[in-house]
């Protein structure tokens with residue numbers, strides 16, 4: 001006889017009895033994607049324009065979508081992009097979204113010394129605070145790449161959380177008290193939709209049906225274990241008209257399901273720090 005269906009252990013509890021948390025993130029990389037891949041302003045004009053589509057066209061359309069559904073999101077913005085698109089950054093904050101750190105020119109931290117990493121973080125904080133009028137409390141490392149000292153550096157600047165690791169289904173605490181809100185590559189639009197031939201980025205772009213099915217399955221699975229569903233997107237990809245439609249289909253399903261607590265990173269970090277979702281060991 002086949003036993004009843006397997007029920008994985010619940011990993012956390014969420015506000016209002018929600019079955020899972022949902023964090024909708026945008027990494028507004030803009031031109032820094034091309035610059036960090038070796039492009040220059042004097043060359044690769046098409047590549048740069050493809051990336052600039054993010055802050056100039058994609059992000060405003062995504063903000064319209066989120067305003068329509070009155071949903072909160074978290075925008076991680078490199079300082080170089082914030083300085084070049086101050087109106088966008090101010091709109092993100094004015095519409096109630098969270099502004100987070102994402103390097104200056106999208107530097108891969110693993111290629112930096114600790115002093116250089118600290119200088120990039122200080123510059124990022126200074127630029128975002130000056131442009132937006134608010135001090136960010138969360139950090140997403142470009143490329144999800146961090147150094148052993150990164151949590152210490154973030155706490156030394158008063159930051160509350162990191163969203164760069166992949167070590168659990170729910171937020172957890174670093175030794176120094178920094179909250180980690182983990183993501184995963186399968187929950188990224190980059191792996192599904194990014195493509196540029198030279199310099200080469202991305203893969204064979206995926207079909208919408210596959211991606212909607214995969215991200216919806218991830219949502220149902222997050223509900224099953226009481227997980228934290230972290231969807232990471234890039235406006236130069238997800239801000240294209242057909243991708244906005246795909247995202248809207250996913251958001252409508254989640255809203256119709258009604259089982260999620262949809263929150264900004266800092267709210268999830270606050271909840272995790274209070275330990276309200278700590279039924280097991282180290283995870284909070």
Ligand SMILES: [Zn+2]
Nearest residue numbers: 027029142143
């Ligand atoms: Zn990025």
